[in-house]
Amino acid sequence: MLDDASLIAQIGRTIGLWGDLKFHIHTDFPEQFKVGKTYKSSRGDLTISDINFSRGIVKFRGYESIDTAKKLTNVKIFANIEQTRENCNLKEGQHFWFDIVGCAIKQDNETIGEVSDIQRMGDTDYLLVKTDKTLVEEDFPKSFLLPYIERYVLSVALNEKTIYAKDAKDILEAS
Secondary structure: OOOOOEEEEEEEEEEOOOOEEEEEEOOOOHHHOOOOOEEEEEOEOEEEEEEEOOOOEEEEOOOOOHHHHHHHOOOEEEEOHHHHHHHOOOOOOOOOHHHHOOOEEEEOOEEEEEEEEEEEEOOEEEEEEEEOHHHHHOOOOOEEEEEOOOOOEEEEEHHHOEEEEOOHHHHHHHO
């Protein structure tokens, strides 16, 4: 896979005799899956020929029988950054995870650390923050989780690759 490819779906078992497959979506933007769109997969390019979101079923061109569709069981579907930007419409205040990773976390003009990953637990996203070296030298933990909610995240400035936070250092100290 490409270095910038993200897992967006996985194909499950076959349903019926005509190439229908269970479709497990791993993205916050299911609207990006449309008939006629082609995606990279662990088995090459796949083009959607039919999709039913309410039943969680998909069909791909060239896989219209149960025997051919079985070859796609457990195949993973990927999208790169360019495809994701093109196919997904963000609302005001929303950001792609790949834009957030690498941002500095600042509180009161002090750099607390840098976002190294994002983890979703329940309905909340948590920023995995690699603590700034100067704070690690002061015996703070090397990393901590910062909830990505209004209580802690004041604003995001992607042009500066900076997230302005409140009480992040308190969470760091308690980690």
